[in-house]
Amino acid sequence: MKLFFFLSICAWAQLEQPRIGVMLDSSGVARPIFGVSASVTRGDALVNGVTSMACARRTCAAKTAHAIVTWDASRQTTQPAPDAPALFAFSKDAVYIYCAGQLTRNGESVPLNVTGEILAMRFAAGAFEFAVRRDDGVWIVRDNDVAIAAIADATGPVILLRGGLLFGSGDETVLRRADASEVRFPIHADAFIAMGEGYVQIRSGSASYALRIATETVFQLPEAP
Amino acid sequence: MRLLLLFPLALHAQLALFSFDGSNDTPAGASYNFGAVDAGALKDVRFHVKNIGPSAVNRVVIGTPQGAGFTLAAVNGSLGPNTLASQAELEFTIRFTAPAQSAIGTYSASLQITSDAAPLSLILLASLTPAPIITVFPACTHASNGGVAFPSTAIGSTALCNFSVQNQNSQPITVAISVTGDAAFQAPASLANPATVKPNDAISFAIQFTPVCGTLNYNATLTVNGQSFPLIAAGLTPPLPKPSIVFDSTKISSAEQHSVSMTLPAAAVCAVSGNLNLAFSGTDASILFLSGNTRTLPFSVAAGSAQVTINGQPSASFQTGTTAGTLTFTLSGTPINGDATTTLTVAPAPITIEAASASNQRLGELDIQIVGFDNTYSAGAMSFTFFDAAGKTIGSPIAADFTPNFRTFYSGAAVGSAFLMRVSFPVQGDQTQVAKVQVTLTNSAGPSQTGNLVFQ
Numbered sequence: 001m002k003l004f005f006f007l008s009i010c011a012w013a014q015l016e017q018p019r020i021g022v023m024l025d026s027s028g029v030a031r032p033i034f035g036v037s038a039s040v041t042r043g044d045a046l047v048n049g050v051t052s053m054a055c056a057r058r059t060c061a062a063k064t065a066h067a068i069v070t071w072d073a074s075r076q077t078t079q080p081a082p083d084a085p086a087l088f089a090f091s092k093d094a095v096y097i098y099c100a101g102q103l104t105r106n107g108e109s110v111p112l113n114v115t116g117e118i119l120a121m122r123f124a125a126g127a128f129e130f131a132v133r134r135d136d137g138v139w140i141v142r143d144n145d146v147a148i149a150a151i152a153d154a155t156g157p158v159i160l161l162r163g164g165l166l167f168g169s170g171d172e173t174v175l176r177r178a179d180a181s182e183v184r185f186p187i188h189a190d191a192f193i194a195m196g197e198g199y200v201q202i203r204s205g206s207a208s209y210a211l212r213i214a215t216e217t218v219f220q221l222p223e224a225p
Numbered sequence: 226m227r228l229l230l231l232f233p234l235a236l237h238a239q240l241a242l243f244s245f246d247g248s249n250d251t252p253a254g255a256s257y258n259f260g261a262v263d264a265g266a267l268k269d270v271r272f273h274v275k276n277i278g279p280s281a282v283n284r285v286v287i288g289t290p291q292g293a294g295f296t297l298a299a300v301n302g303s304l305g306p307n308t309l310a311s312q313a314e315l316e317f318t319i320r321f322t323a324p325a326q327s328a329i330g331t332y333s334a335s336l337q338i339t340s341d342a343a344p345l346s347l348i349l350l351a352s353l354t355p356a357p358i359i360t361v362f363p364a365c366t367h368a369s370n371g372g373v374a375f376p377s378t379a380i381g382s383t384a385l386c387n388f389s390v391q392n393q394n395s396q397p398i399t400v401a402i403s404v405t406g407d408a409a410f411q412a413p414a415s416l417a418n419p420a421t422v423k424p425n426d427a428i429s430f431a432i433q434f435t436p437v438c439g440t441l442n443y444n445a446t447l448t449v450n451g452q453s454f455p456l457i458a459a460g461l462t463p464p465l466p467k468p469s470i471v472f473d474s475t476k477i478s479s480a481e482q483h484s485v486s487m488t489l490p491a492a493a494v495c496a497v498s499g500n501l502n503l504a505f506s507g508t509d510a511s512i513l514f515l516s517g518n519t520r521t522l523p524f525s526v527a528a529g530s531a532q533v534t535i536n537g538q539p540s541a542s543f544q545t546g547t548t549a550g551t552l553t554f555t556l557s558g559t560p561i562n563g564d565a566t567t568t569l570t571v572a573p574a575p576i577t578i579e580a581a582s583a584s585n586q587r588l589g590e591l592d593i594q595i596v597g598f599d600n601t602y603s604a605g606a607m608s609f610t611f612f613d614a615a616g617k618t619i620g621s622p623i624a625a626d627f628t629p630n631f632r633t634f635y636s637g638a639a640v641g642s643a644f645l646m647r648v649s650f651p652v653q654g655d656q657t658q659v660a661k662v663q664v665t666l667t668n669s670a671g672p673s674q675t676g677n678l679v680f681q
Contacts, residue, residue: 011609011650013627015634018579018596018645036579036598036643039480039511039547042518207516214580219482220542222518 021196022046022060024053026206027224030062033195037212038219046071056090057197061097070095079107088194091123103128113144120192122160131158131165138167151176159192159200161213166192166200173202175216183216239278239342240285240309245271245316256348259321261399263356264329266451267322269298274338274345275314282309285340287317292334293324295349309340321351329353355394357422359449362387372455373447375434379461381494382435386456389429390449392422399450402430406445409435410456436460438495438528465499465526466491467563468533470554473540477569479547479600480577482515485554486540487524487533498525499558501535503543505550511641512546524556547598547641549573573601575671583662583678591650591659591680595666598643603669604631609650612661612677619659623650656680 020033020040030050032043047053052063061070063086069078086099094106098121103112116132116139123129129148130141138154141147151158156168164177168189175183185202187209193201195210201221202209208221243250244257250273262268276282284306289297301316309315319336331352338345361373365386368374378384392398401419404412411433420428436443437460445456468487477483487501503520505512514522514536522536535541545552552569578597585591593609605628611619625648634644652659657680664675 011623011625011648013625013630014647015627015630016645017640018643034643035511035641036480036547036577036596038482039544039598039641039643041511041640220515222513222515222544225517225519 019196020210021194021199021201022053022055023195023201023208023210023221024050024062024193024203025208025224026203029224030060033210033221037210037215037217040210040219040221042222052086052088054088054090054194055196056194059090059095060196061086061088061090061095063097063099068097068099087118087121089121089123089128096121096123096128111143114141115145116141119158120160120165122162124160124162129160131160131167140165156189157192159194161200164213166211168192173211175211175213185211185218187218239276239280239282240338240340240345241275241277242338242345242347243273243275245273247271250275253347255346256350259349259351261352261354261450262321262323263354263450263452264323264327265356267320268351268451269318269320271316271318273314273316274309276309276311278342279311281311283341285309285315285338287315288337288339290319290334290336290349292332292349294321294327294332294351294353295334295336296320296322319349321349323353327353329355354450355392355396355398356452357398357400357449358391358393359452359454360389360391362389368455368457370455370457372457375456375458377459377461378434378436379463379494380436380438381463384434384458385431386434387429387431388447389427390422391427392424395424397421397423400428401448401450403448404432404445404456405448406456407440407443409437409440409443409458409460410445411435432456434458438462462560463494464560464562465489465493465497467561468556468565470501470556470565470567472569475569477545477552477571479545479549479571479574480579480598481545482542483545484540484542485535487535489526489531489533492529492531493526494528496526496528497559498523499556499561500524501541502555502557504553504555505546505548506553507548507550508639509546509548509550509641510639511544511643512548512552513544515542515544545569545571547600547643548602549600571600573670576604576666576668576673578666578673578675581664581675581678583680585656585659585680587649589651589653589656591652591656591662593648593650593662593664593678595646595648595664595675596644597646597666597673598641599631599666599668600642601669602631602635602638602642604644604666605629606667607648608665608667609648610663610665611659612663613658614660616661622665 017034023033028050029045030047033040047062047069049064050062059072067078068081082100084100089096097104103110116134118130120131138151140149153169154167158167171188173185173187173189187204189202191203195201198213200211209218211218242253244253298318298320334349336347364376366374399419416430443458447454466489471486473484501522501524524535526533549571554567556565576599580596582594607625608622610622661677666673
């Protein structure tokens with residue numbers, strides 16, 4: 001048996017303001033959100049004129065009219081992009097961007113063969129998965145149209161999460177876990193935005209909500225005047 | 226000789242005189258009768274002198290009426306010589322006021338208009354008639370401008386001002402009464418107009434004042450046989466019936482979101498708008514209305530409605546923040562019949578732990594991370610109990626006091642008490658044998674526990 005012991009007198013504590021993630025407010029400004037669930041404050045603007053955005057644990061990417069902006073705690077980069085909406089996915093060492101029918105990895109083109117309107121994408125277990133809307137409904141597929149699952153009652157936006165997905169269904173927002181269990185929230189979703197680790201922003205008209213995935217709780221975010 | 230004969234004839238046709246009622250010109254002829262004018266009253270008549278010839282007329286001067294009671298009140302040009310181009314006109318006003326100590330009867334004067342054309346002459350006539358005596362009764366009073374002041378009247382109600390018109394003369398008089406100006410003043414429809422008042426008799430009438438929403442001060446003119454009396458009044462907007470500020474729950478805690486709405490005990494008479502304000506006894510910027518990210522939202526009520534909207538919605542959501550204290554809701558921006566101020570109290574509570582995790586991924590360190598808030602701002606005392614894989618306690622709980630750390634962190638804090646704390650324990654030996662940890666955090670309101678956190 002190996003020995004161990006603590007040096008309790010050397011225990012040290014570091015304190016900082018907790019950060020929930022980054023929201024995209026109704027005026028197109030990306031802002032950090034600080035605090036705890038149901039008690040948050042907005043930080044200063046990070047990027048203006050944002051049309052699409054997503055954040056992972058440490059990295060965010062945003063699409064403005066003609067550029068892709070990516071940033072983390074240490075730096076921000078901007079590269080030109082077509083005037084079209086963008087979807088984002090993150091792996092450990094790369095940012096994937098789908099914009100104007102092209103998929104890129106850290107700026108390099110990635111071949112893609114998926115049929116339908118791509119609503120969301122995620123990079124999981126070394127492979128891409130896409131939520132696509134087709135005439136026969138919304139599907140989760142992999143490259144070359146390999147079907148994984150159907151999202152039968154998805155009528156609104158979709159976001160693919162680690163271990164589940166979130167989709168709009170009429171005037172409800174549905175959180176569906178990998179085990180097919182569901183939680184429904186009475187919120188009509190216009191858009192979903194990954195705020196960072198564990199939170200998704202739900203845009204609903206002029207209001208915004210944050211869904212904390214772990215606790216399946218929703219609270220409202222402060223919106224611009 | 227021919228020229229001398231023709232020239233005056235051509236000049237004679239150049240200028241023409243008209244009376245003007247504000248809309249139409251009427252040829253004045255050789256004389257103009259002002260009609261009956263009460264003693265003490267005045268009457269103005271507007272005239273136009275017009276150049277109807279093909280060429281300009283120079284040195285046009287309106288003369289002073291020659292006769293008692295008539296004066297040149299105004300010239301819309303120069304009192305001195307004027308030039309009138311072809312088809313141009315000059316307006317002037319003649320006023321008749323009875324001379325002091327004047328007798329009842331007919332008055333006349335002559336008016337001459339000279340120029341380099343032939344002069345124009347006009348006989349002015351007026352009949353001075355006995356003036357009626359006009360009396361106003363309380364609660365109306367004489368205004369400083371010589372008129373009549375109505376009592377200030379709440380919107381939604383009506384005030385009456387009673388008048389009498391007496392004829393103290395030995396002959397009947399005809400009385401014409403009119404009220405012009407703001408429609409809030411109304412003469413009685415039943416009043417015979419004009420009315421004949423016998424000698425030593427009187428008629429009475431009431432003018433009604435009914436203020437409306439949106440206007441505070443009102444003006445009109447009562448005219449009796451040419452005598453004008455300004456009427457003034459003020460409308461009083463009734464204060465809004467005291468609203469009740471209602472919450473979805475009266476028992477609130479920190480880090481909650483609630484909704485607030487407003488109800489009225491009775492419909493608002495007029496449309497009202499104001500502000501709903503949220504104040505806090507301490508410092509916590511996370512206490513705010515979510516719509517607008519603000520502590521003030523506009524509210525409004527439509528006229529005749531008891532429904533209050535806040536920022537255009539039936540209710541507004543707000544955050545309670547992460548600081549113990551009192552939230553105070555007040556109304557401003559409009560008179561209110563009472564004080565609608567309502568408070569909610571957030572009681573001090575043990576530390577709330579939103580998330581906690583433990584990690585053994587760094588060699589020689591056991592890391593614990595806790596996200597939570599302390600609405601008393603007194604956190605610091607902690608106890609860490611470690612367990613092995615079998616669930617047995619490893620040694621005694623380790624006490625730690627991070628009070629100085631929290632004091633430093635909270636000093637000057639303006640956004641509430643939320644914190645993310647990382648605690649690291651240096652460890653020697655096989656750190657993977659430490660399977661779990663339970664953390665107890667204590668503040669002035671009591672202890673809180675994380676539950677068992679698995680090192681991973």
